[in-house]
Amino acid sequence: MKIKRIGVFYAFLFVPVMAFSQAVTIDNALRNSTTYLNTRIKANTKVVVLNFTSDWPRLSDYIIDELIGYIVNDGNLAVVDRNNLETIRKELNFQLSGEVSDETAQSIGRMLGAQTIINGNITTLGNSYRLRVRAISVESAQIIGMNNVDVAHDSRIAALTGTASAGPVATATAPTVTPTAPASTGSNGTFISPSAWKSYDGDSPGVTKRSFVSREVISGQEKDVLTVEVTFTRQTMAGGTSKWGQLQLDDEAILSLIRTASGVRFKAMGDGKRWKLIFHTKETSVDWCSYEAEIKTQNNRVVEINIPFNSIKQPTWGKKAPWVKNNITHVNLQRHTDTQSETGPSTLKVFDFEVY
Numbered sequence: 001m002k003i004k005r006i007g008v009f010y011a012f013l014f015v016p017v018m019a020f021s022q023a024v025t026i027d028n029a030l031r032n033s034t035t036y037l038n039t040r041i042k043a044n045t046k047v048v049v050l051n052f053t054s055d056w057p058r059l060s061d062y063i064i065d066e067l068i069g070y071i072v073n074d075g076n077l078a079v080v081d082r083n084n085l086e087t088i089r090k091e092l093n094f095q096l097s098g099e100v101s102d103e104t105a106q107s108i109g110r111m112l113g114a115q116t117i118i119n120g121n122i123t124t125l126g127n128s129y130r131l132r133v134r135a136i137s138v139e140s141a142q143i144i145g146m147n148n149v150d151v152a153h154d155s156r157i158a159a160l161t162g163t164a165s166a167g168p169v170a171t172a173t174a175p176t177v178t179p180t181a182p183a184s185t186g187s188n189g190t191f192i193s194p195s196a197w198k199s200y201d202g203d204s205p206g207v208t209k210r211s212f213v214s215r216e217v218i219s220g221q222e223k224d225v226l227t228v229e230v231t232f233t234r235q236t237m238a239g240g241t242s243k244w245g246q247l248q249l250d251d252e253a254i255l256s257l258i259r260t261a262s263g264v265r266f267k268a269m270g271d272g273k274r275w276k277l278i279f280h281t282k283e284t285s286v287d288w289c290s291y292e293a294e295i296k297t298q299n300n301r302v303v304e305i306n307i308p309f310n311s312i313k314q315p316t317w318g319k320k321a322p323w324v325k326n327n328i329t330h331v332n333l334q335r336h337t338d339t340q341s342e343t344g345p346s347t348l349k350v351f352d353f354e355v356y
Helices: 010-014 026-040 057-074 082-092 102-111 155-161 252-259
Strands: 046-053 116-125 128-137 143-151 183-186 189-192 207-218 221-232 243-249 263-269 275-281 291-295 302-308 328-337 344-355
Touching: 026 057, 026 128, 026 143, 026 155, 026 207, 026 221, 026 344, 046 057, 046 102, 057 116, 057 155, 082 102, 102 116, 102 128, 116 143, 143 207, 207 243, 207 344, 221 243, 221 328, 252 328, 328 344
Parallel strands: 046 116
Antiparallel strands: 116 128, 128 143, 183 189, 207 221, 221 344, 243 328, 263 302, 263 344, 275 291, 275 328
16 A cells, blocks of 8 residues: 655655755744753753854853743753853853863763753854754763754844844744645655644633744654644633643645545654544534544653554544544644643654655
8 A cells, every 4th residue: 555644754855955944033943942952851950051152152142041041931940050150161261152072061060060961053054044952961971852943144143143134034933844835746655744733722721832843853863843832721621621732734635635544653752741633523523522542652752653543532422423534624633631730831742744
């Protein structure tokens, strides 16, 4: 049986490489990097934001200060006091905008009592910049994670680098991949960008949500990754305890592929919390008792998810409706809980999505 792939490789085949990464503002790039670090570093880990190599000391200082601010405000990691770092910097006579060897970085991390070092660089890339943020274990020198984001040359970058501004740049909430079309057929199958998942307003009260598509290095390979972050508060639906936040896939060209498939599979990296893939049909629209499958993840580990359509089921509540694949109306990627006391953020990364 011929496999129809819904994957990130679509852009490699049908658009130029530079079209993959939409350059964003430096602040959005740092926000994206912070979200990535929160998924790669265990909660409450003591981290030090060390050096960011660049040709512009002011830009390096800005990146460090803003990144520390984002990390502190998120409250997921414990950041070493900057005054302690400055004391050691003067003793060892190194520049925050210059190169620092991994061995020296490890030594600094130990002197500060940190468990993880965060550093990186920013370099020119054509008419934009490439920001690379790394997390390194102080104990083992292992690279815990590395995130790359393209940064636009806007007025803020111009001020920090002392270069001419390229003019105003459109502000994006996060880096995204923007293909020329949602799907295109080639010799190897049908490929669809992960940006086909759209933000959906049908969330329960007290839920905040953000999502974006970006280029990341996962298991040594660059991928286009859909990142979804859903945060619960204690507010619940009247008369019930369920809470949810979700994205929706409703492009008719994509749904037509799913209707003729036997199942879907993809790779995911999450934090072990509860997510679902939900299939809505005309028959289930009566009481929203749709067909669903659990997405089981392990904390910060890549897992392969395989969902044959003959294995999905309806929840126990509501009226029973037959599974009519040809009548699928939309698909939801949902963070869900039936526990009223469950609060806080949860992040899921999805990539290499395909139907078969």
